[in-house]
Amino acid sequence: MNNVSAMTPHSARELFRSNKLIQPTAGIAKGYTQANLAILPKSMAFDFLLFAQRNPKPCPILDVTDVGCPEPKLMAPGADLRFDVPKYRIYKNGILTDEPTNIEKYWRDDLVAFLLGCSFTFESALLDTGIAIRHIDEQCNVPMYITNIECIPAGIFHGPTVVSMRPIPYGQVTRAVQVTSRFPAVHGAPIHIGDPAHIGIKAIDKPDFGDAVTIKPGEVPVFWACGCTPQAVAMTVKPELMITHAPGYMFICDVRDQSHAAL
Amino acid sequence: MNNVSAMTPHSARELFRSNKLIQPTAGIAKGYTQANLAILPKSMAFDFLLFAQRNPKPCPILDVTDVGCPEPKLMAPGADLRFDVPKYRIYKNGILTDEPTNIEKYWRDDLVAFLLGCSFTFESALLDTGIAIRHIDEQCNVPMYITNIECIPAGIFHGPTVVSMRPIPYGQVTRAVQVTSRFPAVHGAPIHIGDPAHIGIKAIDKPDFGDAVTIKPGEVPVFWACGCTPQAVAMTVKPELMITHAPGYMFICDVRDQSHAAL
Numbered sequence: 001m002n003n004v005s006a007m008t009p010h011s012a013r014e015l016f017r018s019n020k021l022i023q024p025t026a027g028i029a030k031g032y033t034q035a036n037l038a039i040l041p042k043s044m045a046f047d048f049l050l051f052a053q054r055n056p057k058p059c060p061i062l063d064v065t066d067v068g069c070p071e072p073k074l075m076a077p078g079a080d081l082r083f084d085v086p087k088y089r090i091y092k093n094g095i096l097t098d099e100p101t102n103i104e105k106y107w108r109d110d111l112v113a114f115l116l117g118c119s120f121t122f123e124s125a126l127l128d129t130g131i132a133i134r135h136i137d138e139q140c141n142v143p144m145y146i147t148n149i150e151c152i153p154a155g156i157f158h159g160p161t162v163v164s165m166r167p168i169p170y171g172q173v174t175r176a177v178q179v180t181s182r183f184p185a186v187h188g189a190p191i192h193i194g195d196p197a198h199i200g201i202k203a204i205d206k207p208d209f210g211d212a213v214t215i216k217p218g219e220v221p222v223f224w225a226c227g228c229t230p231q232a233v234a235m236t237v238k239p240e241l242m243i244t245h246a247p248g249y250m251f252i253c254d255v256r257d258q259s260h261a262a263l
Numbered sequence: 264m265n266n267v268s269a270m271t272p273h274s275a276r277e278l279f280r281s282n283k284l285i286q287p288t289a290g291i292a293k294g295y296t297q298a299n300l301a302i303l304p305k306s307m308a309f310d311f312l313l314f315a316q317r318n319p320k321p322c323p324i325l326d327v328t329d330v331g332c333p334e335p336k337l338m339a340p341g342a343d344l345r346f347d348v349p350k351y352r353i354y355k356n357g358i359l360t361d362e363p364t365n366i367e368k369y370w371r372d373d374l375v376a377f378l379l380g381c382s383f384t385f386e387s388a389l390l391d392t393g394i395a396i397r398h399i400d401e402q403c404n405v406p407m408y409i410t411n412i413e414c415i416p417a418g419i420f421h422g423p424t425v426v427s428m429r430p431i432p433y434g435q436v437t438r439a440v441q442v443t444s445r446f447p448a449v450h451g452a453p454i455h456i457g458d459p460a461h462i463g464i465k466a467i468d469k470p471d472f473g474d475a476v477t478i479k480p481g482e483v484p485v486f487w488a489c490g491c492t493p494q495a496v497a498m499t500v501k502p503e504l505m506i507t508h509a510p511g512y513m514f515i516c517d518v519r520d521q522s523h524a525a526l
Binding site (some may be wrong): 042045046049050054061064066067073074152154155178181184188189220256262263 | 305308309312313316317324327329330338359375417418441444445446447451452525
């Protein structure tokens with residue numbers, strides 16, 4: 001692992017590009033924004049962008065490339081989204097067909113790439129303010145749940161909001177709301193605090209994605225809109241081609257986490 | 264004028280729809296969000312939405328209708344954007360050709376309507392916190408200037424940021440930043456404080472649009488990104504058809520100003 005946390009985003013992307021480093025990106029280039037990637041044909045791009053615009057909490061857009069151009073000019077000028085993610089997933093008609101380390105052979109002139117905010121950004125802010133993150137302490141994936149909260153549909157896209165859950169001690173719940181409210185561009189404030197059943201979650205110990213974590217006495221489950229939502233929603237329409245990052249293998253931007261704070 | 268400020272948005276829209284009231288909307292249905300309107304053909308809608316997404320301070324999107332549907336489902340369910348604005352402007356190939364009170368005969372199945380945030384929302388918040396608004400006190404239009412701050416281009420759209428200016432006493436500048444930062448969805452914090460020349464404004468007493476206002480000793484000119492920007496930018500490409508509200512005759516939403524506060 002050595003000193004990956006002190007790397008610059010540019011150095012990390014160079015290592016990904018040359019396949020000298022292929023590992024999940026958590027902890028790499030600490031302090032810099034990591035982003036979810038979704039690439040779709042132009043024919044679906046307006047509906048997808050509109051879906052994100054209507055559902056900013058689960059779908060916080062950080063950057064959208066020009067049609068056919070693999071450079072995310074706002075988040076990492078000079079980077080190339082065909083090479084600079086450590087691992088990708090290729091979906092054809094909704095079926096996972098490949099998990100390559102670059103997408104050169106899949107790239108087309110009609111593709112549009114979307115970078116979407118990721119919970120790593122607000123988790124850093126929570127940690128910095130002294131709020132522990134259970135799935136980090138338990139060294140597992142964050143628990144995620146499909147809720148009964150329907151997203152606002154847009155064109156061909158519709159589906160339920162997916163949330164991630166972090167147990168927070170009663171005494172820190174207000175602070176957790178305040179801290180994450182500062183980051184509306186990366187999921188923002190919680191969308192639910194307390195009873196899982198209220199948002200359609202039947203078994204808190206059986207997440208739909210990720211791993212279950214311990215909820216200790218005196219802790220409340222707090223739910224944030226999750227960046228899985230747009231990919232899950234896009235998948236339901238089985239696009240002829242959709243490319244994403246492999247789970248945990250994110251795109252690292254040149255922009256610092258703190259630059260997303262509203263205030 | 265009678266009691267227009269106490270009207271509900273719905274009642275005001277009814278009067279506009281039946282042409283019983285045709286007047287600028289400032290002061291009508293106080294506390295509710297007023298929005299800029301821009302209607303474009305679908306062929307330009309992706310580029311326009313992307314332009315707004317890349318330039319959220321001048322182009323804060325509140326709602327985008329489904330293609331061919333005149334109902335702004337997020338901001339005023341049940342309203343009809345063909346009738347519910349008191350006065351419209353029709354531009355063909357960039358030339359103003361009509362100023363009707365409804366757009367029934369211009370509406371087409373391929374049109375997409377955008378509602379964009381307006382400075383009325385953050386001006387209410389400034390007033391509520393005890394900061395006076397000079398152009399309101401002087402009963403004129405807000406002064407607006409074309410700056411040397413280029414917007415981030417998107418597809419066919421590009422152009423400079425237009426700003427509005429409000430003189431603020433030194434002792435209230437910090438508070439003005441704080442108050443407007445709470446409203447990132449409606450222009451948010453100032454983009455410049457102080458020397459107009461720094462953002463390419465040559466003569467503060469000669470605004471490009473609107474009216475000049477007095478800057479008193481001990482006051483600083485404070486500049487916010489202006490909702491004129493997206494319309495000005497759209498106009499440069501001379502769309503075959505573009506429909507907007509007539510200046511000052513805004514769309515009144517069912518959503519309260521305060522609901523846009525981030526915190």
